Amino acid sequence: MKSFDAVHNPSAVESGDATGNNVDDDGREKRTGTLTTASAHIITAVIGSGVLSLAWAIAQLGWVAGTLILVTFAVINYYTSTMLADCYRSDAGTRNYTYMDVVRSYLGGRKVQLCGLAQYGSLVGITIGYTITASISLVAIIKAGCFHDKGHGAKCSVPNYRFMAIFGFVEVVLSQIPNFHKLSGLSIMAAIMSFSYASIGIGLAIAVVASGKVGKTGVTGTVVGVDVTASDKIWKAFQAVGDMAFSYSFSVVLVEIQDTLRSSPPENKVMRKATLAGVSTTTVFYILCGCMGYAAFGNRAPGDFLTDFGFYEPYWLIDFANACIVAHLLAAYQVFAQPIFQLVENKCKKAWPESNFINKEHSMNIPFLRKWRINFFRMVWRTAYVILTTFVAVIFPFFNSILGLIGAATFWPLTVYFPVEMHISQRKIKKYSMRWNALKLLVALCLIVSLLAAIGSIVGLIDSVKAYKPFHS
Known part of the structure; x- marks a missing residue:
């Protein structure tokens, strides 16, 4: 009240x-969130293990286009994110707790349902993709030791299903964290892990460059007829552009992050600073990782420095970097899962307000954690969700290819279209004015990028399905 x-x-x-x-x-x-915690949430959401694949992306586009496109998408994501941050409070000054609430406040109609479909579909896909990615890093730790002992040409085949199960078990425990407001410590740890493995990747790439044993690079990247076929050049270039566009996307959880901020100073001002800190920090790491990786490996840059073994030694450092990736993904999973958890729990509380099973909180003393609130519905529902996503990851271990398609489908509406449309509505920008035309042009260009990336993802998905053998490593 x-x-x-x-x-x-x-x-x-x-x-x-x-x-x-x-x-x-x-x-x-x-709310107790600050600029530091919001920045940590953003960095946890933005910097993923995909940072180690940017060398491959730049190899497909070349020095000039690769670097320019990476910076361009950083600017676009920052710009549209500030628009979304300004919409956290409605015109009347009331809060909007979720992305759907923001769209309902400023746009309404069917756009609310379309926003929900895009947001929560993306979140579910990301949590499944993170389960697979974490298992790949855990497998890489085992393989690194195998290659060190038996030689780089040894056949070190390790199935990743048991590691998905281990990751899922830990997420069952972490999923009992009640809400987004309690994730600050986990996000700060994850941000440190992000910097750690990205720095290791950059350092190893610099060591290769310093040794002089580098791959061939070029202004336009991979060479048709030498590195790739003409059709592969096109599809992989589309996919690379898509990877760069989605590598900054955190709009899917921006409103939920902003809702953790304390009331004063105004949340939108703090969120703008947090967004600038998060995007600028990640851009520095992205450029360093992408450019140094490309300089080291050239046009034959691996899809991932660490899990595809662009480096074999020192194996203990590669093990540590992969362990950092896993720790980061454990926290990032929660950052993307919490909005899903909250959506279902809030709807159930409204539907059955008298149910003790759904609404009653129980206090329990847990060593080192003091009192912990236990809710039986939260425990059952969140455990079931983690088990389901883990099961899907086990059945479809090529889901990362599907995730690229999901990213292509959700980047445009969540990162560009809705923020721009709400900004136009909020600021009452006159139709066909110069500013209105510029914003609409931005929306159109980003739609083209999403469509091209979707095409590249579909081609990659078809190749993955052709090579797929259930329950093989």
Whole structure:
């Protein structure tokens, strides 16, 4: 319930003044998020193990186009993210807790359902993809030791299904973290892990460049007739552009991150700074990793420095880097899963407000964690979700190819279309004005990028399905 000031003085709400000691202006538990925690959430969401594949992406496009496109998408993502951050509060000053709430507030109609389909479809796909990616890094740790002992040409085949199960088990435990507000420590740890494995990849690439044993590079990247066929050049270039476009995308959880911020200073101002910090930091790492990797391996750059064994030695350092990837993905899984958890739990609470199974919280003393809140419905539902995503990952271990297609389908609406349309509505930008035309042109160009990336992903998916053998390593 709002305080007297919040009801009779809308500016108090708009400026984000809190009410009471333990609750915010909307009557919910007092938010404690800061610029540091928001930046950590963003970096956890943005920097994934895909940073180690950017050398491959630049190899498909070349020095000039690769670097230019990477920076361009950084600017676009920052620009549209600030638009979305400004929409966290409605015109009346009330909060929008989720991306769907923001779209409902500014656009309404069927666009709300389309937003929900794109957002939650993407989130489910990401959690499945992270399960597969983590298992690949765990397998790489075993393989690194095998190659070290038996030689780089040894056949070190290790099935990854047991590692998916291990990852799933740990996620069952972590999924009991009640909400996004309690993830700050986990995200800060994950951000440190991101910097660790990205720095190791950059350092190993620099060592290769310093040794002089580098691959052949070029202004336009891979050479038709030498490295790739003409058709492969086109499809892989599309896929590379798509990888770069999606590598910055965190709009899918931006509103949920912003909803963790304390009320003062205004959330949109803090979120703008956090977005700038997150995007600029990741861009530096992306350029270093991509360019140094391309300089080291040239046009034959591997899809991933560490899991595809662009480097074999020192094997212990590669093991450590892969362990950092796994630790990062454990936390990142939760960052992307929490909106799904909250959606189902909130709907069930509204549908069955009298149910103790769904609504009642139980306190339990756990060593080192003090009191922990246990909710039986939360425990059962979240455990079931993790088991389901793990099962899908085991059955379809090529799901990362599908994830590329999901990314292509969701990048345009979530990162570009909805933020731009809501910005136009919020600022009441006049139709056919210069600014309106420029924004619409941006939307159209990004739609073309998404379509081209989707085509490249479909081609890659077809190749994955052809080579797929169930339950083989």
